[in-house]
Amino acid sequence: xxxxxxxxxxxxxxxxxxxxxxxxxxxxxxxxxxxxxxxxxxxxxxxxxxxxxxxxxxxxxxxxxxxxxxxxxxxxxxxxxxxxxxxxxxxxxxxxxxxxxxxxxxxxxxxxxxxxxxxxxxxxxxxxxxxxxxxxxxxxxxxxxxxxxxxxxxxxxxxxxxxxxxxxxxxxxxxxxxxxxxxxxxxxxxxxxxxxxxxxxxxxxxxxxxxxxxxxxxxxxxxxxxxxxxxxxxxxxxxxxxxxxxxxxxxxxxxxxxxxxxxxxxxxxxxxxxxxxxxxxxxxxxxxxxxxxxxxxxxxxxxxxxxxxxxxxxxxxxxxxxxxxxxxxxxxxxxxxxxxxxxxxxxxxxxxxxxxxxxxxxxxxxxxxxxxxxxxxxxxxxxxxxxxxxxxxxxxxxxxxxxxxxx
Amino acid sequence: xxxxxxxxxxxxxxxxxxxxxxxxxxxxxxxxxxxxxxxxxxxxxxxxxxxxxxxxxxxxxxxxxxxxxxxxxxxxxxxxxxxxxxxxxxxxxxxxxxxxxxxxxxxxxxxxxxxxxxxxxxxxxxxxxxxxxxxxxxxxxxxxxxxxxxxxxxxxxxxxxxxxxxxxxxxxxxxxxxxxxxxxxxxxxxxxxxxxxxxxxxxxxxxxxxxxxxxxxxxxxxxxxxxxxxxxxxxxxxxxxxxxxxxxxxxxxxxxxxxxxxxxxxxxxxxxxxxxxxxxxxxxxxxxxxxxxxxxxxxxxxxxxxxxxxxxxxxxxxxxxxxxxxxxx
Numbered sequence: 208x209x210x211x212x213x214x215x216x217x218x219x220x221x222x223x224x225x226x227x228x229x230x231x232x233x234x235x236x237x238x239x240x241x242x243x244x245x246x247x248x249x250x251x252x253x254x255x256x257x258x259x260x261x262x263x264x265x266x267x268x269x270x271x272x273x274x275x276x277x278x279x280x281x282x283x284x285x286x287x288x289x290x291x292x293x294x295x296x297x298x299x300x301x302x303x304x305x306x307x308x309x310x311x312x313x314x315x316x317x318x319x320x321x322x323x324x325x326x327x328x329x330x331x332x333x334x335x336x337x338x339x340x341x342x343x344x345x346x347x348x349x350x351x352x353x354x355x356x357x358x359x360x361x362x363x364x365x366x367x368x369x370x371x372x373x374x375x376x377x378x379x380x381x382x383x384x385x386x387x388x389x390x391x392x393x394x395x396x397x398x399x400x401x402x403x404x405x406x407x408x409x410x411x412x413x414x415x416x417x418x419x420x421x422x423x424x425x426x427x428x429x430x431x432x433x434x435x436x437x438x439x440x441x442x443x444x445x446x447x448x449x450x451x452x453x454x455x456x457x458x459x460x461x462x463x464x465x466x467x468x469x470x471x472x473x474x475x476x477x478x479x480x481x482x483x484x485x486x487x488x489x490x491x492x493x494x495x496x497x498x499x500x501x502x503x504x505x506x507x508x509x510x511x512x513x514x515x516x517x518x519x520x521x522x523x524x525x526x527x528x529x530x531x532x533x534x535x536x537x538x539x540x541x542x543x544x545x546x547x548x549x550x551x552x553x554x555x556x557x558x559x560x561x562x563x564x565x566x567x568x569x570x571x572x573x574x575x576x577x578x579x580x581x582x583x584x585x586x587x588x589x590x591x592x593x594x595x596x597x598x599x600x601x602x603x604x605x606x607x608x609x610x611x612x613x614x
Numbered sequence: 615x616x617x618x619x620x621x622x623x624x625x626x627x628x629x630x631x632x633x634x635x636x637x638x639x640x641x642x643x644x645x646x647x648x649x650x651x652x653x654x655x656x657x658x659x660x661x662x663x664x665x666x667x668x669x670x671x672x673x674x675x676x677x678x679x680x681x682x683x684x685x686x687x688x689x690x691x692x693x694x695x696x697x698x699x700x701x702x703x704x705x706x707x708x709x710x711x712x713x714x715x716x717x718x719x720x721x722x723x724x725x726x727x728x729x730x731x732x733x734x735x736x737x738x739x740x741x742x743x744x745x746x747x748x749x750x751x752x753x754x755x756x757x758x759x760x761x762x763x764x765x766x767x768x769x770x771x772x773x774x775x776x777x778x779x780x781x782x783x784x785x786x787x788x789x790x791x792x793x794x795x796x797x798x799x800x801x802x803x804x805x806x807x808x809x810x811x812x813x814x815x816x817x818x819x820x821x822x823x824x825x826x827x828x829x830x831x832x833x834x835x836x837x838x839x840x841x842x843x844x845x846x847x848x849x850x851x852x853x854x855x856x857x858x859x860x861x862x863x864x865x866x867x868x869x870x871x872x873x874x875x876x877x878x879x880x881x882x883x884x885x886x887x888x889x890x891x892x893x894x895x896x897x898x899x900x901x902x903x904x905x906x907x908x909x910x911x912x913x914x915x916x917x918x919x920x921x922x923x924x925x926x927x928x929x930x931x932x933x934x935x936x937x938x939x940x941x942x943x
Contacts, residue, residue, distance in 0.1 A: 509720055
């Protein structure tokens, strides 16, 4: 096994919250040393040229294994949502999904909490875990029956699996495709009050408290939702949450003119909630920044708004928009990498997301300043459904190393 | 066609109405709305007075009415309007089209476009569907109702009816009552009447009121009696049967008790208040026959009449560019 020395970089280790100038020495598929280290002359040298050396991004909750997009984005691992066709509720399907990306990309499937994601019967969580499921998820829906949810949490807790939930009360959300407000009313779109989220989160936190289960709310998007997570954390409950850049940089006005690329689940919120989301990222309430990557072609998106599928192709914009938060002074670079790599790894129980001796050599070089323009017609993703089309951004991954191999 | 300035706008030709399509009232400036109403007046006169109600300015043009949602009166009204202007009118109903076979809306639009329609009139059950089609075709598109979003010709015909009865809009109090939440008629009327200067009140049970409705610069009421106080125009909306089964309101009879327009209740409005309804009516639910058929005060049949005039005006104005009308081409 050869040695690779990545020199002249700013080495970002979110685990220790340190940013140091120096070298990362990789031996085989493992990081051997970090910092001011000596290395033999025959080691291959990669000059980082002052760029950020960071752990590969771990994207918690994608809807498709879209390797070209992930490669562009600096994502080395992704947790795949169970909302597939067929639903990932069976160990065979989980195993198949887990193998789909290797060796250059690792997929960590999230097993369905209930059979067919129907919210009624428990799925075979232990068998799915044995087949490679890293957590259990309720999919893009919540489990309406609180009794079922209680049993899901109890059962997953005994298996030491985090339960990834969707924070939207199904009764309130119903067939809504937007958040109550002026935009939805003017467009004549079915809408639901934003409190649909807080109600779902409050229940799930109460059940997590009851069962001791680890709860991860994949996307929190409202001020009231963040308040609940903040309060739960203050009580040391094992509750974590994520948000995607769409909710940080867009509000519900983005759906004006029936722009289906901005049809998301949960729907975009009002400006006050958007500000609350940024505040929650800054103050540490948010644990995970995720893309929610869900490439959808015209057959799903070139439809009347309410008939279009929800979701956005978010992988490629994840890093540059996270860097926006850094440039805006909301977070530092190590916190950014905690949100993008270290925390998702912890929630999924992965030994990854850090740059330290002994860690797997999954890393990326980030040029934080390079300008480019998001273009839905020229994306690496399987489809170009981005609500950020034509947005000028800065920063992208320049090199990716997965398992010690430059990809 | 002359190039003298329009009395409504003081503008000449296409400057009066620079839009390719009529997708909603939201895109229109007040002077553009007034221009369409003025244009409709001549057709109201023609329809009422002439024995042969024909004007051949759309002769040789193909008007396609693509209705993806059931409709009787709007479709009929557009068909009559097109035929009186001499257009070749073709109707497509969703029930007998390939839409049922799973063809996408875009494919249908492309198909209509390939048949070289000169103007397309569309009704669809989804908000935003008409705009989607308009973006894909080469001819003017008229929105005949899309989901809960807009129904611009209905708002224009209502405005024309009000203007003819009341002389204008300044200071006029218009009360719109019924299922505001699901109503495109209410949305287009709120936009149109506030743009023209009327004071608009909307009244509905709280379960049938859209969120943030006050952003339309209208005053929301849940008490119908209060909403009627001093009103010049009372516009009742149809309550669809499927809303009356306990989902949004407990029952039709309870709705009638709270929101039904009865002769007794009408006394709260001005003595000369007019009654309007876009139809079809549920007699005995939102409106009683005594009110609906009131000889002097009900403007309901006049609305239907103005509907044809307004649609003739819209078809004429929207096709002027392609017909090469001076100052429009």
